[in-house]
Amino acid sequence: MLDQEKELAMDVSQFSLSRTNLSQQVADHLEEVILSSPTSKVSEKLPSEMKLAKQYNVSRPVIREAMKLLQERGLITLKNGSGAYITRPETDTVMNAVNRIMQVDRISADDLTQVREILELSSVDLAVKKITDADIEKMDAILSRFEDKTLPLKERVKLDEQFHLAIAQAAGNDLLTMFIGVLTSLLRDYMGKGILIEGGIDDGIRRHRIIFEALANRDPQAAHKAMVDHLKVSSLNVKFFDKEGTAAKNLSL
Secondary structure, three states, X not given: OOOOOOEOOOOOOOOOOOOOOHHHHHHHHHHHHHHHOOOOOOOOEOOOHHHHHHHHOOOHHHHHHHHHHHHHOOOEEEEOOOEEEEOOOOHHHHHHHHHHHHHHOOOOHHHXXXXXXXXXXXXXXXXXXXXXXXXXXXXXXXXXXXXXXXXOHHHHHHHHHHHHHHHXXXXXXXXXXXXXXXXXXXXXXXXXXXXXXXXHHHHHHHHHHHHHHHHHOOOHHHHHHHHHHHHHHHHHHHHHHHHHOOOHHHOOO
Protein backbone atom coordinates (compact mmCIF):
# COMPACT_ATOMS: atom_id res chain seq x y z
CA MET A 1 0.00 0.00 0.00
CA LEU A 2 1.31 3.42 -0.89
CA ASP A 3 2.21 5.76 1.95
CA GLN A 4 -0.66 8.23 2.20
CA GLU A 5 0.85 10.37 4.96
CA LYS A 6 0.59 14.08 4.32
CA GLU A 7 3.97 15.76 3.81
CA LEU A 8 4.98 19.29 4.70
CA ALA A 9 4.42 21.56 1.71
CA MET A 10 7.77 22.75 0.37
CA ASP A 11 8.61 25.64 -1.95
CA VAL A 12 12.32 26.17 -2.59
CA SER A 13 11.95 28.12 -5.82
CA GLN A 14 13.20 31.33 -4.19
CA PHE A 15 16.03 29.64 -2.32
CA SER A 16 19.56 29.37 -3.72
CA LEU A 17 22.60 27.59 -2.35
CA SER A 18 26.20 28.65 -2.34
CA ARG A 19 28.55 25.71 -2.83
CA THR A 20 29.96 25.67 0.70
CA ASN A 21 28.40 24.17 3.85
CA LEU A 22 25.53 22.76 1.84
CA SER A 23 24.08 20.64 4.62
CA GLN A 24 24.12 23.62 7.01
CA GLN A 25 22.33 25.81 4.46
CA VAL A 26 19.70 23.17 3.76
CA ALA A 27 19.16 22.59 7.49
CA ASP A 28 18.80 26.33 8.12
CA HIS A 29 16.27 26.70 5.31
CA LEU A 30 14.27 23.66 6.42
CA GLU A 31 14.23 25.05 9.95
CA GLU A 32 12.87 28.33 8.60
CA VAL A 33 10.18 26.45 6.67
CA ILE A 34 9.19 24.36 9.69
CA LEU A 35 9.00 27.34 12.03
CA SER A 36 7.36 29.81 9.66
CA SER A 37 4.94 27.63 7.71
CA PRO A 38 1.35 28.14 8.91
CA THR A 39 0.59 24.53 7.96
CA SER A 40 3.51 22.77 9.66
CA LYS A 41 2.64 20.85 12.81
CA VAL A 42 4.11 18.33 15.22
CA SER A 43 4.24 14.76 13.80
CA GLU A 44 3.93 15.97 10.21
CA LYS A 45 6.25 14.14 7.86
CA LEU A 46 8.94 15.91 5.84
CA PRO A 47 9.39 15.05 2.14
CA SER A 48 11.56 12.01 1.52
CA GLU A 49 15.33 12.22 1.38
CA MET A 50 15.25 11.63 -2.38
CA LYS A 51 12.59 14.29 -2.94
CA LEU A 52 14.46 16.86 -0.86
CA ALA A 53 17.70 16.11 -2.71
CA LYS A 54 15.93 16.75 -5.99
CA GLN A 55 14.26 19.96 -4.74
CA TYR A 56 17.51 21.40 -3.39
CA ASN A 57 19.57 19.98 -6.25
CA VAL A 58 22.07 18.36 -3.87
CA SER A 59 23.17 14.82 -3.11
CA ARG A 60 21.34 12.58 -0.67
CA PRO A 61 24.31 12.56 1.76
CA VAL A 62 23.93 16.36 2.01
CA ILE A 63 20.26 15.94 2.89
CA ARG A 64 21.12 13.17 5.35
CA GLU A 65 23.56 15.46 7.15
CA ALA A 66 21.01 18.29 7.16
CA MET A 67 18.50 15.93 8.78
CA LYS A 68 21.01 15.10 11.52
CA LEU A 69 21.47 18.81 12.21
CA LEU A 70 17.72 19.33 12.50
CA GLN A 71 17.48 16.35 14.83
CA GLU A 72 20.21 17.84 17.04
CA ARG A 73 18.20 21.06 17.17
CA GLY A 74 15.20 19.09 18.39
CA LEU A 75 13.05 20.00 15.39
CA ILE A 76 12.62 16.56 13.83
CA THR A 77 12.62 12.91 14.78
CA LEU A 78 14.17 10.39 12.40
CA LYS A 79 12.40 7.05 12.18
CA ASN A 80 14.17 4.15 10.49
CA GLY A 81 12.40 3.09 7.32
CA SER A 82 9.79 5.80 7.67
CA GLY A 83 11.41 9.22 7.37
CA ALA A 84 11.67 12.51 9.23
CA TYR A 85 8.86 13.96 11.33
CA ILE A 86 8.45 17.40 12.85
CA THR A 87 8.68 17.44 16.62
CA ARG A 88 8.94 20.06 19.33
CA PRO A 89 12.28 20.63 21.06
CA GLU A 90 12.41 18.75 24.36
CA THR A 91 13.54 20.41 27.58
CA ASP A 92 16.83 18.49 27.39
CA THR A 93 17.56 20.01 23.98
CA VAL A 94 17.10 23.54 25.32
CA MET A 95 18.93 22.67 28.52
CA ASN A 96 21.98 21.41 26.60
CA ALA A 97 22.04 24.60 24.53
CA VAL A 98 21.84 26.80 27.63
CA ASN A 99 24.49 24.71 29.35
CA ARG A 100 26.86 25.19 26.42
CA ILE A 101 26.24 28.94 26.43
CA MET A 102 26.96 29.07 30.17
CA GLN A 103 30.25 27.24 29.72
CA VAL A 104 31.40 29.28 26.73
CA ASP A 105 30.46 32.62 28.33
CA ARG A 106 31.59 31.54 31.80
CA ILE A 107 28.18 32.26 33.30
CA SER A 108 28.20 31.44 37.00
CA ALA A 109 25.88 29.17 38.94
CA ASP A 110 24.95 32.22 41.03
CA ASP A 111 23.59 33.92 37.91
CA LEU A 112 21.60 30.79 37.13
CA THR A 113 20.06 30.61 40.60
CA GLN A 114 19.23 34.32 40.45
CA VAL A 115 17.33 33.81 37.19
CA ARG A 116 15.59 30.82 38.75
CA GLU A 117 14.45 32.98 41.66
CA ILE A 118 13.01 35.59 39.29
CA LEU A 119 11.09 32.98 37.31
CA GLU A 120 9.95 30.91 40.31
CA LEU A 121 8.49 33.96 42.04
CA SER A 122 6.69 35.01 38.86
CA SER A 123 5.46 31.44 38.51
CA VAL A 124 3.99 31.19 41.99
CA ASP A 125 2.48 34.70 41.73
CA LEU A 126 0.65 33.71 38.55
CA ALA A 127 -0.26 30.22 39.75
CA VAL A 128 -1.99 31.40 42.90
CA LYS A 129 -4.39 33.43 40.74
CA LYS A 130 -5.16 30.65 38.25
CA ILE A 131 -4.71 27.39 40.15
CA THR A 132 -7.45 24.79 39.68
CA ASP A 133 -8.58 21.93 41.87
CA ALA A 134 -6.92 19.56 39.39
CA ASP A 135 -3.61 21.44 39.79
CA ILE A 136 -3.91 21.16 43.56
CA GLU A 137 -4.55 17.42 43.37
CA LYS A 138 -1.53 16.97 41.12
CA MET A 139 0.78 18.90 43.48
CA ASP A 140 -0.55 17.04 46.49
CA ALA A 141 0.16 13.70 44.80
CA ILE A 142 3.72 14.79 44.00
CA LEU A 143 4.32 15.92 47.59
CA SER A 144 2.83 12.72 49.01
CA ARG A 145 5.57 10.80 47.20
CA PHE A 146 8.17 13.46 48.04
CA GLU A 147 7.46 12.97 51.75
CA ASP A 148 8.71 9.37 51.65
CA LYS A 149 12.02 9.80 53.51
CA THR A 150 13.40 6.53 52.14
CA LEU A 151 13.51 7.82 48.56
CA PRO A 152 16.91 7.72 46.82
CA LEU A 153 18.41 11.12 46.11
CA LYS A 154 17.80 11.00 42.36
CA GLU A 155 14.09 10.26 42.81
CA ARG A 156 13.71 12.98 45.45
CA VAL A 157 15.29 15.62 43.19
CA LYS A 158 13.08 14.46 40.31
CA LEU A 159 9.96 14.97 42.43
CA ASP A 160 11.28 18.37 43.53
CA GLU A 161 11.53 19.33 39.84
CA GLN A 162 8.03 18.01 39.17
CA PHE A 163 6.55 20.10 41.96
CA HIS A 164 8.07 23.33 40.65
CA LEU A 165 6.99 22.42 37.13
CA ALA A 166 3.45 21.81 38.37
CA ILE A 167 3.39 25.34 39.79
CA ALA A 168 4.53 26.74 36.44
CA GLN A 169 1.90 24.70 34.63
CA ALA A 170 -0.75 26.05 36.99
CA ALA A 171 0.42 29.55 36.04
CA GLY A 172 -0.78 28.80 32.52
CA ASN A 173 2.25 30.05 30.59
CA ASP A 174 3.87 27.38 28.41
CA LEU A 175 7.07 29.35 27.85
CA LEU A 176 7.50 29.94 31.58
CA THR A 177 6.98 26.23 32.18
CA MET A 178 9.67 25.38 29.64
CA PHE A 179 12.19 27.83 31.13
CA ILE A 180 11.61 26.58 34.67
CA GLY A 181 11.97 23.03 33.40
CA VAL A 182 15.32 23.96 31.83
CA LEU A 183 16.55 25.75 34.95
CA THR A 184 15.58 22.99 37.37
CA SER A 185 17.25 20.45 35.07
CA LEU A 186 20.46 22.50 35.12
CA LEU A 187 20.26 22.80 38.91
CA ARG A 188 19.85 19.12 39.81
CA ASP A 189 23.19 18.95 41.61
CA TYR A 190 22.39 22.23 43.36
CA MET A 191 19.03 20.90 44.56
CA GLY A 192 20.66 17.66 45.67
CA LYS A 193 23.14 19.49 47.88
CA GLY A 194 20.33 21.07 49.89
CA ILE A 195 18.88 17.62 50.51
CA LEU A 196 22.17 16.03 51.59
CA ILE A 197 22.90 18.34 54.51
CA GLU A 198 21.72 17.28 57.96
CA GLY A 199 18.00 17.98 58.27
CA GLY A 200 17.74 18.81 54.57
CA ILE A 201 15.05 16.25 53.79
CA ASP A 202 12.74 17.33 56.62
CA ASP A 203 13.27 21.00 55.82
CA GLY A 204 12.55 20.46 52.13
CA ILE A 205 9.37 18.52 52.86
CA ARG A 206 8.14 21.20 55.26
CA ARG A 207 8.87 24.16 52.96
CA HIS A 208 7.28 22.54 49.92
CA ARG A 209 4.16 21.85 51.99
CA ILE A 210 4.02 25.50 53.09
CA ILE A 211 4.11 26.60 49.45
CA PHE A 212 1.44 24.05 48.59
CA GLU A 213 -0.90 25.10 51.41
CA ALA A 214 -0.62 28.75 50.40
CA LEU A 215 -1.47 27.86 46.80
CA ALA A 216 -4.35 25.60 47.87
CA ASN A 217 -5.74 28.48 49.97
CA ARG A 218 -5.31 30.89 47.04
CA ASP A 219 -3.32 33.23 49.30
CA PRO A 220 -1.03 35.41 47.12
CA GLN A 221 1.02 36.94 49.96
CA ALA A 222 1.58 33.62 51.72
CA ALA A 223 2.49 31.85 48.47
CA HIS A 224 5.01 34.52 47.49
CA LYS A 225 6.59 34.57 50.94
CA ALA A 226 6.75 30.78 51.10
CA MET A 227 8.60 30.65 47.78
CA VAL A 228 10.98 33.46 48.82
CA ASP A 229 11.78 31.64 52.06
CA HIS A 230 12.22 28.30 50.29
CA LEU A 231 14.66 29.67 47.70
CA LYS A 232 16.58 31.65 50.31
CA VAL A 233 17.03 28.66 52.61
CA SER A 234 17.93 26.42 49.65
CA SER A 235 20.73 28.83 48.76
CA LEU A 236 21.99 28.88 52.35
CA ASN A 237 21.88 25.07 52.51
CA VAL A 238 23.93 24.75 49.33
CA LYS A 239 26.51 27.24 50.63
CA PHE A 240 26.73 25.24 53.86
CA PHE A 241 27.19 22.03 51.89
CA ASP A 242 29.98 23.56 49.82
CA LYS A 243 31.66 25.07 52.88
CA GLU A 244 31.65 21.80 54.74
CA GLY A 245 33.17 20.12 51.68
CA THR A 246 30.81 17.15 51.73
CA ALA A 247 32.12 14.52 49.35
CA ALA A 248 30.94 15.13 45.80
CA LYS A 249 30.57 11.38 45.32
CA ASN A 250 27.32 11.62 47.29
CA LEU A 251 25.80 13.53 44.39
CA SER A 252 24.99 10.78 41.94
CA LEU A 253 22.39 12.65 39.90
